[in-house]
Amino acid sequence: MKVVLQNLTKKFPNRNKKVQEDVVAVNDFTFEIPDGKLIGLLGPSGCGKSTTLSLICGLQKPTSGKIFFGDDDVTELPPENRGVGMVFQNYALYPHLTVKQNILFPLENLKGKDRLTKDQMLEKAHQIAKLVQIDELMERKPSELSGGQQQRVAIARALVKMPRVLLLDEPLSNLDARLRLQTREEIRRIQRETGITTIFVTHDQEEAMSISDQIVVMKAGVVQQIGRPQDVYNSPVNLFVAKFLGTPPINVFDGRVSGGRLYIGNDCVMDVGGVSDQDVTVGIRPEGFVLCENGPLCCKLSGVEVMGRDISIVSTNTSSLNPTIRSIISAENEVAPDAEIVRFTLKPNKVFLFSKADEARISFGG
Amino acid sequence: MENNNRKAWLYLLPAILFMGLFMVYPLVDVFIYSFEEGYNSASQTFFGTGLYNYSYVLHDPYFLQAVKNTFILVIITVPLSTGIALLISVGLSSIKPLRNLYQTVYFLPYVTNTLAVGLVFMILFKKTAYSDGLVNLLINLFGGSSVDFIDGPYWAKMFVLCFYTIWVVMPFKILILTSALASVNQDYYNAARVDGTSKLRIFTKITLPMISPMIFYLVITGFIGAFKAYSDAVALFGTNLNAAGMNTIVGYVYDMLYGDSGGYPSYASAAAIILFAIVLTITVINLLVSKKHVHY
Numbered sequence: 136m137k138v139v140l141q142n143l144t145k146k147f148p149n150r151n152k153k154v155q156e157d158v159v160a161v162n163d164f165t166f167e168i169p170d171g172k173l174i175g176l177l178g179p180s181g182c183g184k185s186t187t188l189s190l191i192c193g194l195q196k197p198t199s200g201k202i203f204f205g206d207d208d209v210t211e212l213p214p215e216n217r218g219v220g221m222v223f224q225n226y227a228l229y230p231h232l233t234v235k236q237n238i239l240f241p242l243e244n245l246k247g248k249d250r251l252t253k254d255q256m257l258e259k260a261h262q263i264a265k266l267v268q269i270d271e272l273m274e275r276k277p278s279e280l281s282g283g284q285q286q287r288v289a290i291a292r293a294l295v296k297m298p299r300v301l302l303l304d305e306p307l308s309n310l311d312a313r314l315r316l317q318t319r320e321e322i323r324r325i326q327r328e329t330g331i332t333t334i335f336v337t338h339d340q341e342e343a344m345s346i347s348d349q350i351v352v353m354k355a356g357v358v359q360q361i362g363r364p365q366d367v368y369n370s371p372v373n374l375f376v377a378k379f380l381g382t383p384p385i386n387v388f389d390g391r392v393s394g395g396r397l398y399i400g401n402d403c404v405m406d407v408g409g410v411s412d413q414d415v416t417v418g419i420r421p422e423g424f425v426l427c428e429n430g431p432l433c434c435k436l437s438g439v440e441v442m443g444r445d446i447s448i449v450s451t452n453t454s455s456l457n458p459t460i461r462s463i464i465s466a467e468n469e470v471a472p473d474a475e476i477v478r479f480t481l482k483p484n485k486v487f488l489f490s491k492a493d494e495a496r497i498s499f500g501g
Numbered sequence: 502m503e504n505n506n507r508k509a510w511l512y513l514l515p516a517i518l519f520m521g522l523f524m525v526y527p528l529v530d531v532f533i534y535s536f537e538e539g540y541n542s543a544s545q546t547f548f549g550t551g552l553y554n555y556s557y558v559l560h561d562p563y564f565l566q567a568v569k570n571t572f573i574l575v576i577i578t579v580p581l582s583t584g585i586a587l588l589i590s591v592g593l594s595s596i597k598p599l600r601n602l603y604q605t606v607y608f609l610p611y612v613t614n615t616l617a618v619g620l621v622f623m624i625l626f627k628k629t630a631y632s633d634g635l636v637n638l639l640i641n642l643f644g645g646s647s648v649d650f651i652d653g654p655y656w657a658k659m660f661v662l663c664f665y666t667i668w669v670v671m672p673f674k675i676l677i678l679t680s681a682l683a684s685v686n687q688d689y690y691n692a693a694r695v696d697g698t699s700k701l702r703i704f705t706k707i708t709l710p711m712i713s714p715m716i717f718y719l720v721i722t723g724f725i726g727a728f729k730a731y732s733d734a735v736a737l738f739g740t741n742l743n744a745a746g747m748n749t750i751v752g753y754v755y756d757m758l759y760g761d762s763g764g765y766p767s768y769a770s771a772a773a774i775i776l777f778a779i780v781l782t783i784t785v786i787n788l789l790v791s792k793k794h795v796h797y
Contacts, residue, residue, distance in 0.1 A: 192695060193695075194691055194694070194695070213694070214694050214695045214697075215694060215695065215696070215697030215698075216697070219695060220695070221691075221692065221695045223688045223691065223692060224688075225686070225688055227686065227688035227689050227691070227692040229689065229706075229707060229710075230796070231710040231711070231713075231796035240693075240696060240698075240706075241696035241697070244696055244697045244698045244699070244702065245697070292692075292696075296696070
């Protein structure tokens with residue numbers, strides 16, 4: 136089931152009564168989610184991603200704009216008639232019911248011709264429990280489960296009625312780091328096996344990048360960029376997206392373009408064809424640095440961290456907008472630990488220029 | 502370790518002294534009196550020991566009347582007041598505008614002076630030389646004939662007593678239940694809504710189990726409170742409850758100690774112990790039932 140959002144806008148009245156202006160949580164969101172894909176809504180807290188999810192779910196009504204599931208306009212439908220499954224951030228498992236009763240709950244709500252017999256319900260519940268691998272835990276209460284198991288029960292409960300769209304609100308935020316890795320693979324697997332269009336919300340870019348077919352990066356209610364994770368990473372449309380994606384984060388410098396050349400401080404670091412002379416913000420991915428004895432970019436070395444496969448060079452530069460520059464290079468390179476300075480050349484496809492005025496990306500022809 | 506233990510006892514001492522002096526000692530004393538025939542608190546003498554006090558009390562028609570009254574009161578008021586309070590609380594929590602106003606209105610009886618409340622009930626129910634009372638006016642309006650609620654037939658008096666009791670205990674129950682309802686995580690309701698759960702099913706399958714500990718608390722304290730009812734009856738029917746046939750067990754105990762038939766601490770003690778046994782039994786039954794139905 137494809138999901139279409141058309142000029143979706145949600146405004147909340149301002150809490151501060153003196154300010155008449157409404158708070159715009161989601162601003163003019165237009166996007167078509169293809170059938171059977173896993174979409175990550177990504178952004179810092181307060182950017183409107185959870186509100187977007189609530190709008191799709193139907194728990195909140197949009198101020199303007201429309202939502203379609205396939206060809207059905209569901210904008211005015213209450214959540215129960217939309218055919219959505221929702222996994223809440225805290226899972227919202229009913230604590231007084233067993234795992235089995237929790238999973239059966241949505242089925243028991245069905246009425247009329249949709250209603251299954253007791254045996255059919257049980258069979259469905261068992262099928263879904265098998266899928267998320269909790270069929271051993273059916274008689275337990277939620278309080279007797281670990282966080283990861285509760286998560287699976289919540290997913291099973293959302294899936295059991297075969298929703299048209301599955302929504303996950305920060306599905307991994309309550310899990311510890313190791314479980315998070317495991318569970319996100321699990322979510323991916325379950326999504327692939329069921330083929331249900333799935334939308335999940337996260338503030339963790341790594342999480343979104345690793346399992347999504349497409350990511351939507353949001354900031355202050357406005358969609359910044361939509362695309363495949365790698366595409367968004369490789370060509371961010373603005374400084375915000377560039378900064379938000381990637382660990383370690385992108386290194387940002389004050390720079391200047393003059394005569395088709397890019398200067399950081401006084402170092403002329405590379406040619407940027409086709410860019411008019413102006414001050415720019417320069418973003419360089421950590422993997423965009425190449426150690427080179429007489430490279431153009433000169434930084435003061437402050438430390439070297441060896442991380443097995445890679446080494447991470449921590450250095451400083453007066454033009455850097457971050458306190459330190461972190462560059463990741465292959466461990467085959469050797470850095471003398473007592474060296475005062477390091478010199479780099481830059482990989483052009485890992486360097487992004489952004490306008491000082493509106494932070495939009497300025498493309499250059501290598 | 503030894504030192505720590507001594508310190509612990511030292512810190513506990515005020516509480517232990519207080520409880521021992523004003524709770525444990527009197528309780529034990531009452532228990533002893535209840536077996537001492539004709540105990541006289543002035544001369545500290547008694548004739549003999551045995552179960553005579555219990556036998557007397559259990560054969561005293563006034564006591565039997567009091568037990569009957571108390572049980573009727575308990576059985577009617579506890580479920581009704583809890584049920585109505587639950588309905589009002591659910592109503593309160595599902596409306597947005599004026600919620601605070603209603604909450605205040607429902608809480609008013611709790612902070613109102615008992616005498617003022619008594620006056621209100623007088624106006625509502627009492628038949629005087631000048632007026633039949635508001636309720637009687639209403640009954641007349643619908644073609645019924647006046648009923649004397651204060652000095653009239655037993656059922657009318659019992660009705661007033663139950664009405665009064667329910668009205669008095671309601672605010673506290675509403676207060677407890679509204680806060681219990683407010684503490685249920687909204688996500689449960691959202692999850693239920695997304696799954697298409699009907700309103701009734703949300704109430705019976707989610708709301709009720711979630712607030713069941715609070716309901717249980719109200720039922721237990723309600724039972725205990727209703728068994729100890731006394732002042733309400735006095736406020737409505739005056740101090741001579743035996744004559745009015747509206748005495749309660751606690752009222753009987755009080756009368757045996759200080760009332761017109763006063764000066765019988767042994768009988769009073771026996772009645773008090775019987776009351777204690779009844780309350781204990783009911784509470785134990787409550788606890789057993791709750792184990793099955795209350796979710797924590």
